[in-house]
Amino acid sequence: MITVSKQISEHFSSDEFRCPHCNKLKIDENLVYKMEHIFSKLNASKCIISSGYRSDEYDIQIGGFVGNHARGIAADCCYYDKDGKIIPSKIVICVAYDLGELKGIANIDGNYVHFDNRTAGTYYGDERVSNNSVWTNPYDYFKVSREDVIKYTGEVIENDKKVNVFYKVKTNNTGWLPEVKNLEDYAGSKNNAITDVAIKVDKGEVKYRVHVKGGNWLPYVTGYNINDKNNGYAGNGKIIDAIEVYYYTPKDIRPFKRAKYKVNNYAYQYDNEVSEGQDGYAGKFGTNIIKFQIVIE
Numbered sequence: 153m154i155t156v157s158k159q160i161s162e163h164f165s166s167d168e169f170r171c172p173h174c175n176k177l178k179i180d181e182n183l184v185y186k187m188e189h190i191f192s193k194l195n196a197s198k199c200i201i202s203s204g205y206r207s208d209e210y211d212i213q214i215g216g217f218v219g220n221h222a223r224g225i226a227a228d229c230c231y232y233d234k235d236g237k238i239i240p241s242k243i244v245i246c247v248a249y250d251l252g253e254l255k256g257i258a259n260i261d262g263n264y265v266h267f268d269n270r271t272a273g274t275y276y277g278d279e280r281v282s283n284n285s286v287w288t289n290p291y292d293y294f295k296v297s298r299e300d301v302i303k304y305t306g307e308v309i310e311n312d313k314k315v316n317v318f319y320k321v322k323t324n325n326t327g328w329l330p331e332v333k334n335l336e337d338y339a340g341s342k343n344n345a346i347t348d349v350a351i352k353v354d355k356g357e358v359k360y361r362v363h364v365k366g367g368n369w370l371p372y373v374t375g376y377n378i379n380d381k382n383n384g385y386a387g388n389g390k391i392i393d394a395i396e397v398y399y400y401t402p403k404d405i406r407p408f409k410r411a412k413y414k415v416n417n418y419a420y421q422y423d424n425e426v427s428e429g430q431d432g433y434a435g436k437f438g439t440n441i442i443k444f445q446i447v448i449e
């Protein structure tokens with residue numbers, strides 16, 4: 153954390169991140185390096201910070217709670233192109249997303265973006281809509297084409313075609329648990345049997361279904377919305393003992409990828425494969441699932 157006046161990177165000085173209310177300063181240099189990386193990819197001419205560090209008091213005053221600005225890991229800013237024109241926030245967001253370095257990225261008003269260098273979870277937001285994550289792929293959500301971005305970057309930014317998977321489970325005692333990304337954690341809670349599962353990916357599609365303990369397979373679902381009991385998650389509130397997931401690789405990603413997933417401490421299952429000792433699903437009929445993990449590889 154930087155707390156003194158200092159040039160942090162080529163285009164950013166720590167003073168630009170001071171709290172406007174008390175002039176105090178605390179800013180994460182890694183956030184600034186990532187903003188500088190975005191600056192260079194955009195071929196920008198300048199970046200104006202509208203809000204960097206905010207003291208607890210000021211953060212509460214303007215936002216109602218102590219957030220990432222008060223932790224010194226967030227900044228709101230606007231980038232300008234070589235002609236001095238504002239680069240639309242949706243372009244900046246796509247570039248930040250492609251670089252894959254920041255987990256907190258949100259549109260503020262079409263010009264300004266919010267970046268934060270959070271380490272746990274992801275926040276892909278649109279503050280015109282809400283303060284929750286609302287998109288998984290900014291190209292789709294903001295209706296941006298690769299060509300729109302290339303006008304600024306002059307190149308396609310290869311984000312190594314990584315596919316991220318996000319998922320959450322509900323158990324018989326806890327309700328829905330927090331979302332997990334890839335193998336950063338597992339979904340589940342000690343000794344609580346899982347009843348429902350929701351899965352989404354940021355590229356391509358998934359279809360998945362669960363098997364009810366002592367019952368049958370429920371229909372496949374493809375959505376991710378715990379309020380949509382028809383297609384938003386798999387499960388009917390009863391304890392499950394098996395899960396099947398299939399990943400559809402989009403055309404612009406080759407070689408094909410598969411859903412690699414496991415329950416409890418059993419071996420990994422790939423898609424619905426039945427070769428090499430796989431069952432076509434993860435789980436064991438008659439045994440509660442208390443832990444679930446998935447990654448797309």
Ligand SMILES: [Zn+2]
Nearest residue numbers: 226227228266
């Ligand atoms: Zn912000």
